[in-house]
Amino acid sequence: xxxxxxxxxxxxxxxxxxxxxxxxxxxxxxxxxxxxxxxxxxxxxxxxxxxxxxxxxxxxxxxxxxxxxxxxxxxxxxxxxxxxxxxxxxxxxxxxxxxxxxxxxxxxxxxxxxxxxxxxxxxxxxxxxxxxxxxxxxxxxxxxxxxxxxxxxxxxxxxxxxxxxxxxxxxxxxxxxxxxxxxxxxxxxxxxxxxxxxxxxxxxxxxxxxxxxxxxxxxxxxxxxxxxxxxxxxxxxxxxxxxxxxxxxxxxxxxxxxxxxxxxxxxxxxxxxxxxxxxxxxxxxxxxxxxxxxxxxxxxxxxxxxxxxxxxxxxxxxxxxxxxxxxxxxxxxxxxxxxxxxx
Numbered sequence: 399x400x401x402x403x404x405x406x407x408x409x410x411x412x413x414x415x416x417x418x419x420x421x422x423x424x425x426x427x428x429x430x431x432x433x434x435x436x437x438x439x440x441x442x443x444x445x446x447x448x449x450x451x452x453x454x455x456x457x458x459x460x461x462x463x464x465x466x467x468x469x470x471x472x473x474x475x476x477x478x479x480x481x482x483x484x485x486x487x488x489x490x491x492x493x494x495x496x497x498x499x500x501x502x503x504x505x506x507x508x509x510x511x512x513x514x515x516x517x518x519x520x521x522x523x524x525x526x527x528x529x530x531x532x533x534x535x536x537x538x539x540x541x542x543x544x545x546x547x548x549x550x551x552x553x554x555x556x557x558x559x560x561x562x563x564x565x566x567x568x569x570x571x572x573x574x575x576x577x578x579x580x581x582x583x584x585x586x587x588x589x590x591x592x593x594x595x596x597x598x599x600x601x602x603x604x605x606x607x608x609x610x611x612x613x614x615x616x617x618x619x620x621x622x623x624x625x626x627x628x629x630x631x632x633x634x635x636x637x638x639x640x641x642x643x644x645x646x647x648x649x650x651x652x653x654x655x656x657x658x659x660x661x662x663x664x665x666x667x668x669x670x671x672x673x674x675x676x677x678x679x680x681x682x683x684x685x686x687x688x689x690x691x692x693x694x695x696x697x698x699x700x701x702x703x704x705x706x707x708x709x710x711x712x713x714x715x716x717x718x719x720x721x722x723x724x725x726x727x728x729x730x731x732x733x734x735x736x737x738x739x740x741x
Contacts, residue, residue, distance in 0.1 A: 409519040413521075421523055443470075444476055481509075488513075572639065641689050
């Protein structure tokens with residue numbers, strides 16, 4: 399990014415949340431001091447207040463620094479009248495104001511072109527190079543207090559090679575962090591074991607088998623990957639990661655969020671949407687809470703050596719497949735019940 403672009407009074411950041419957050423933090427560090435950030439930085443959510451209020455805030459003079467920064471998230475939800483008002487403001491920018499519009503992967507290209515035509519710098523954030531991928535991975539893991547051993551870096555680069563759009567890269571790093579558990583450094587061997595365990599459809603197939611209530615099917619689907627006892631913690635980690643996403647989705651569904659929007663936020667691959675949505679509607683909050691406790695207990699037992707790993711995994715899968723109410727979340731009409739219990 400050129401110095402001139404970095405000095406632009408308006409820009410739009412579009413891309414995965416992790417990359418947007420990193421870029422936003424970088425810009426704030428350039429524009430604001432720690433002291434001025436307290437009084438000259440304001441953030442708004444599109445639709446929660448009039449756009450006129452956002453623009454009025456932008457026009458105020460800074461109180462403790464050279465500029466005032468206003469962030470507006472959810473620009474893809476702006477209606478036509480608001481876009482016309484925004485275009486008028488972009489044509490006559492506030493001299494000491496910096497406007498940051500935040501979009502996501504669903505922001506229409508036509509809207510981005512429209513903003514670019516009105517003097518707004520549009521940044522579509524991607525992991526373009528191997529150096530980008532490695533730096534991003536290191537930052538993500540550092541947020542969890544973890545780091546990569548030097549020999550793990552090539553393995554991470556290979557694993558993330560196909561995810562330049564970060565459609566699934568953030569999920570993969572979350573998996574890796576969970577598998578590492580309390581370990582603070584991540585080795586090449588750990589990454590390679592994880593790559594062998596996880597395939598694009600594996601986690602959905604396992605959750606589907608477990609949720610079917612068919613113990614034999616669930617055991618056949620999951621334990622077939624556990625020929626090596628050393629893989630059992632990773633397998634439990636995969637199941638835990640998927641069930642945590644189901645829990646998050648179910649809570650949001652109970653709160654009235656559209657299932658498609660939930661899938662977009664959790665970055666569910668389009669090809670897996672039908673299977674995933676059926677799983678979300680099948681499991682109740684109460685059943686997911688019980689499943690989470692079973693997974694936590696099994697993970698603790700395996701790591702403490704309290705039994706033969708494969709046997710502990712088989713017991714876990716059998717118990718998950720018979721969790722009460724797991725398959726009663728959908729009524730005969732196909733609509734999900736409301737579950738009053740919350741974790």
